[in-house]
Amino acid sequence: MSKYGSDGLITRLDFELTEWRYAFPTSLKNINLPDFNEDNGHFAPAIASVLLFYFSTLILLRQPFIRRTASRSSSTSQQICASAATRGIQALLFSFIS
Incomplete structure (x- = not known):
């Protein structure tokens, strides 16, 4: 195990x-929550907080x-972090604009 944990554990x-x-939207749709429409980016502030x-x-x-x-793992992690920050x-x- 490395200083930051094993690659297997992280994976x-x-x-x-x-x-x-990916189960989150299905769960919300099953309870018919009106303030959630992921297709158009509409989130109630509480849902946006969970996603954040x-x-x-x-x-x-x-x-x-x-x-x-520099390694493939580093590059992949950097891409995942950048994407997560942008989507968060x-x-x-969108929770405040909608």
Whole structure:
């Protein structure tokens, strides 16, 4: 196990987070929550907060791997962090604009 955890553990946690994320809209649709329409980016502030926690967790999970020497793992982690930051900000902004 390395200083930041094993790649296998990180991959598993990333996979489980991704599974949760893709089940999240289905769960919300099943309870007919009116303030959620992911297709047009409409989120109630409470939902945007949950999504922001998800994106923050992805960043916290992957961020330590960016500090390693240049490698495929570092590049992938950097892309995941950048995407999570962008999508988290979009979810937050759209929750207040809509």
